[in-house]
Amino acid sequence: MIRLPDRKGRFGIYGGKFAPETLMAPIEQLENAYFSIGRSRQFRKEFSYYLKQYVGRPTPLYFASNLSEIISCKVYLKREDLAFTGAHKINNTVGQVLLAKKMGKTRVIAETGAGQHGVATATAAALFKMKCEIYMGEVDMQRQALNVYRMKLLGAKVTCVKSGSRTLKDAINEAMRDWISSFKDTHYVIGTVVGFHPFPVMVRDFQSVIGKEAKKQILKAEGRLPDFLIACVGGGSNSMGLFFPFFRNKNVKFIGVEAAGKGIDTDFHAATLCRGTPGILHGNFSYVLQDKEGQIHPTHSVSAGLDYPGIGPEHSYYKDTGRAEYYAATDQQVLKAFHILSEAEGIIPALESSHALAYMIENKNRFKQDDIVIVCLSGRGDKDVNEVARIEGIPL
Numbered sequence: 001m002i003r004l005p006d007r008k009g010r011f012g013i014y015g016g017k018f019a020p021e022t023l024m025a026p027i028e029q030l031e032n033a034y035f036s037i038g039r040s041r042q043f044r045k046e047f048s049y050y051l052k053q054y055v056g057r058p059t060p061l062y063f064a065s066n067l068s069e070i071i072s073c074k075v076y077l078k079r080e081d082l083a084f085t086g087a088h089k090i091n092n093t094v095g096q097v098l099l100a101k102k103m104g105k106t107r108v109i110a111e112t113g114a115g116q117h118g119v120a121t122a123t124a125a126a127l128f129k130m131k132c133e134i135y136m137g138e139v140d141m142q143r144q145a146l147n148v149y150r151m152k153l154l155g156a157k158v159t160c161v162k163s164g165s166r167t168l169k170d171a172i173n174e175a176m177r178d179w180i181s182s183f184k185d186t187h188y189v190i191g192t193v194v195g196f197h198p199f200p201v202m203v204r205d206f207q208s209v210i211g212k213e214a215k216k217q218i219l220k221a222e223g224r225l226p227d228f229l230i231a232c233v234g235g236g237s238n239s240m241g242l243f244f245p246f247f248r249n250k251n252v253k254f255i256g257v258e259a260a261g262k263g264i265d266t267d268f269h270a271a272t273l274c275r276g277t278p279g280i281l282h283g284n285f286s287y288v289l290q291d292k293e294g295q296i297h298p299t300h301s302v303s304a305g306l307d308y309p310g311i312g313p314e315h316s317y318y319k320d321t322g323r324a325e326y327y328a329a330t331d332q333q334v335l336k337a338f339h340i341l342s343e344a345e346g347i348i349p350a351l352e353s354s355h356a357l358a359y360m361i362e363n364k365n366r367f368k369q370d371d372i373v374i375v376c377l378s379g380r381g382d383k384d385v386n387e388v389a390r391i392e393g394i395p396l
């Protein structure tokens with residue numbers, strides 16, 4: 001079997017490098033650095049050191065006995081919510097900023113929507129003594145004022161983007177513009193498995209620690225591999241991080257859960273694989289939420305982290321080949337799941353992660369008594385408590 005992606009960064013027909021000429025130089029420099037330095041034994045050793053000492057890995061694989069009773073199967077939670085800063089994003093930013101340092105860069109930039117990736121990047125930048133600038137849409141800065149201050153506390157400069165819809169996709173454009181003129185000393189940290197090659201494969205590799213640990217942990221706990229892996233899908237990094245190390249284990253079924261928002265038959269969702277069509281967005285060929293003219297659809301989800309009209313190319317490949325199944329959970333189902341886990345296990349999940357739980361809760365007849373299911377709890381829900389209270393009309 002061939003190893004994917006191929007040398008052009010293709011996963012089947014998906015992926016690749018669709019970038020303007022002015023970006024080819026930094027992209028090729030990064031590609032060379034990743035495949036030489038980033039895959040070296042020395043780098044992997046250092047990366048593991050920081051994952052252990054700084055991020056606090058391995059994260060537990062927790063047998064959720066109360067939730068197991070509710071679903072009537074064996075449910076294990078991969079506790080990425082217990083990683084430092086409260087979500088899986090830090091695995092990737094520590095990897096990329098460490099690589100940037102090895103490449104001799106002195107500055108990192110990133111875009112952020114809700115602020116989660118911005119905070120994770122600013123954290124890693126502080127750790128490795130790098131200058132840091134985060135691009136963020138004006139609308140998002142107003143909605144996420146606390147995360148803006150958090151990034152500033154961590155020493156980052158936050159630049160307000162006032163073009164277009166003043167949200168995530170405009171912040172991405174602005175960060176790319178910066179990188180074109182600054183790449184000699186600057187690395188651009190993309191937060192998920194999207195963008196031009198080598199980002200999808202690099203981010204997948206950095207996040208694969210999730211699945212590698214889970215595999216060891218489940219073999220120790222149960223003496224066999226799981227029947228199902230379930231994870232929420234925004235750009236696709238926590239899910240790919242969990243799935244990829246099980247790719248060759250054909251009996252392990254992969255389930256990705258997207259944001260159905262107000263319903264996948266409305267205009268208010270972010271279910272790219274369930275409802276999109278192949279096209280080009282932010283440097284790669286993959287499923288995209290677009291109209292017939294290729295204009296990108298606006299998206300909606302109760303969880304900011306899933307609110308993106310694209311998807312990593314490797315997921316598109318998994319979808320077309322049937323290696324993974326993709327579904328979507330509505331805001332309403334997600335809020336229900338958020339409450340169920342909080343009450344059943346004393347664990348408040350991120351609204352993003354609640355999508356994975358919602359699929360399981362809504363489809364519990366699919367799971368048999370001795371099925372083993374691993375759910376990726378991609379982040380903790382403390383950040384979402386205010387928003388849930390607001391939606392439910394509870395004054396704080």
Ligand SMILES: *Cc1c(COP(=O)(O)O)cnc(C)c1O
Pocket residue numbers: 087088089116191192193232233234235236237238239305306350352353378379380
């Ligand atoms: C950003 C985020 C996600 C979605 O991103 P993926 O790349 O699809 O993993 C999911 N969960 C949490 C907690 C996040 O912060």
